């Protein structure tokens with residue numbers, strides 16, 4: 001399967017979002033990191049900003065909710081124009097219910113796991129998921145270093161998905177750059193989130209093209 005790319009808006013220049021979006025128009029998704037300052041120690045943006053940029057790009061919106069009790073805001077984020085909504089398993093007491101809420105809005109549903117959370121927690125929900133987002137840094141900030149143990153976690157999840165014939169993609173997020181991309185794709189990542197490696201580059205379009213080139217040779 002072709003590796004897909006989701007540049008993270010968190011690393012973009014917020015003072016010129018329209019221009020930044022044009023630079024990554026050849027991506028597959030726009031990754032939108034929503035942080036509430038409670039679930040993670042940082043505040044980013046909410047559904048108002050997502051709604052405001054919805055008309056500025058054709059990219060699919062891959063919204064990653066790093067918020068506590070996401071069930072309170074599923075409708076809001078569905079109405080803002082998100083195509084995929086990913087919530088953290090650790091942020092709710094009722095993950096199965098939240099997945100159903102996302103699907104009832106007609107969106108694709110993802111669940112994210114923090115680096116220390118075991119894959120065992122997915123056992124009874126994996127058949128329902130469109131994607132699992134493996135956090136390869138502790139969530140909250142861009143520009144951190146990739147946690148090496150996450151490569152084995154990705155491979156293990158890939159094996160479970162293939163053995164059971166689940167239709168679930170693996171998205172990996174945090175510290176991904178050109179130098180470590182190959183091993184992450186080899187391990188089984190289907191979607192790569194990259195913030196600083198793309199928006200932090202002098203030429204984001206070229207950085208994206210280079211990363212695609214690396215992934216396509218795996």
Ligand SMILES: O=C(CO)[C@@H](O)[C@H](O)COP(=O)(O)O
Nearest residue numbers: 139140141142143175195196
């Ligand atoms: O969700 C997060 C951080 O919480 C990520 O999406 C980062 O924003 C990725 O940034 P880089 O590590 O690629 O700079």
